Amino acid sequence: MPFTPKKHGFNASVNEVTLGTGDKAVTFGGESTFPFYSFDAEAKHRPIIGAEISDLGYDDETEGYKAFFGAADVVERAKKAAAMDEVAFICLHFAAADPFGANKSTEDCIAEAKAVADAIDKPLVIMGCKNIDKDTELFTKISEALAGKNITVMSAREESYKAIGASAGLAYGQKVSAESAVDINLAKQLNVLLMQLGVSPKSMIMNLGSAAAGYGYEYVVSTMDRVRAAALGQNDTQLQMPTITPVSTETWVVKESIAEEADLPDWGPREERGIDMEVTTAAASLAAGSDAVILKHPESIRTIYAMIDSLC
């Protein structure tokens, strides 16, 4: 007798959200199964990949990265990354804006964001410097400057959701990513707060928090597992936003990716370690339920695209 495994489909689904405008706008989310469970139901959209372009640290990048991009200029790098078929959106990372670091001015950041937005036709995602006050100012003003572009601002957090939700989400019609710290209850609470503010769930995505593989990654997996189970199994509309996970910003700062071969000859070339760490973390994020991952190295981007392509 032929064996037919039972299907475990759901009647609920993750929200569909569209980033960007024009021909290269991308819609993601929409799944009604656990990630890549195409045997339960075909997914409406594939998970997507964003390329992180940071305004800091080009000199410390690996040889392969520099060989691909050729120059430190942010706009040029954004154009090169956007030209990759595997890349669905560009994540412009204002690491230099940190007031305790390079303290790049908000005006300079706005000018750079505009220049990048003008140079590419793919959707733009803005990532801050993790300083809440500076980020709030950046997200608000860049949202204003790029009104109508349907950009996404990463990280409306518990401390900043009001200002960012009101400006980016309500006044300028951009997409808002709600960032919480690997806990389903915190994620839900922040979504509720943003919705109470009047931000439409269709304008929201979630960053459930991230970590590099080996660095408490079990919390990330379990949070994503539980969020997807609640979104589909209980039709919890407060957890049905698609999930975006910054991977490169977590993986390229851990020892495995920064230790020089000269110091640890057994470990081999740094670039290989960095790529494998980025690829491992991204693959695990996707398998746990990320709808979008943000990566940095072109080889990681190609690899993860090939993986997604082979599973959909």
Added chain:
Amino acid sequence: MALKGLDIFKLTPKKNCKECGSPTCMAFAMKVAQGAVPITKCPHMGQDVIDQLSEATAPPMKTIEVGTGDSAHKLGGETVLFRHEKTFVSKNLFASTICSCMDDAEIDAVLANIKKVDYDRIGERMYSEMLYVNYAEAKGADAYLNLVKKVAGLEQVLILGVKDPEVAKAAVELCKEKKPILNGADASNYEAMCNIAKEAGVVLGVSGKDLSEIHDTVAAIEKLGNKNLVIDVTAETAKETFANAVQLRRSAITDGDRTCGYPSIVNVAKLAGGNTHLQTAYAAMFVLKYGSIIVLDQLTYAQALPLCGLRQNIFTDPQKPMRVSPGIYPMNGADENSPCAITVDFALTYFVVSGELERSGVPVNFLITDAGGYSVLTAWAAGKLSAGSIAKFITEEVQDKVKSRKLILPGKVAVLKGELEAKLPDWEIIVGTTEAIELVNYMRNNFK
């Protein structure tokens, strides 16, 4: 299928003799059904009934043992699909691959890599636990048997990838004492392969062209009395392979189909061809979703570092936090005159804080004190991290080894400063940052 309490009750003597420790046979049956007591507690059960019930009350997924001595490993035995529901019990094992189609230099390179990539991470040994030995028909049986002979003495558990029963029999003879896996049964040869595996007492790997064929073959082998199996779920494509792995595990655990309840082998080397980064990506996915044995071309250092770290995270028991050993960890070339920074022994705290300290580039003696494996605030609230415990640690373990008398305290326990100053009068107690992420700037600004 799992039995209900009432079904078990029908098989009891119904004498209410209380010899099992339960007040009535009914109460006993209910406890057995929940898995609270073993059926053998009842002294009046016949052997045939015990056999029948042990089978029916067995866990949904079998635990399969491979290897011997220090190289013995358990596979399977999982009871949940998601780690937050309970815990995963048998971590995935990684296998490197050799083949009789390779020349000696290639084989030696794989073996040398296995020796090299072998290290400790938070008290757990990380290495390629298994070695997949693939049979290339074109090279003949002798080449394969010589290869098996060459590696039979290694501590790695061998997986013999061979479908020809004659070659399989000879290969198993060479290494059966070390409990390898014979991965070669399919719909065409399962009777012969089953006999070889049974006689030699080794685990048999079963494969098939699709799930239905795999299921039929496993059922047929079970009928021959062999349940010491693993299922090779590797298909032509990654999509099918993933579907096989997930559906078998789910059918066993959620739908109670015991024929699906065996550990899996996933050959990501086959799926990704020579693309090592793609192998890494697939391996990471199968660490999460139901690969019991993950076969790679080889487990390089670059792959092992993230993959073994991921595995360690996923298979950690949510009730037992991972801990690092208390002690002094000099960072960035710190010596006895470098300042000290202290935190707790919770592995995640250690990793996050040590990463940031390292990035700061400032020499510092990183001190880990015993706090029961809790995070800073939890340990403080539970009384495991106090001025008393820190002072004791500094006096007994640190004072004689370090000349600096500067101690940086986690910002979250700034409240301990006064009491510590009283207990450690020689020391300057400095309140550090609340979040690890602020450490880089803090260290550079204050201690460079």
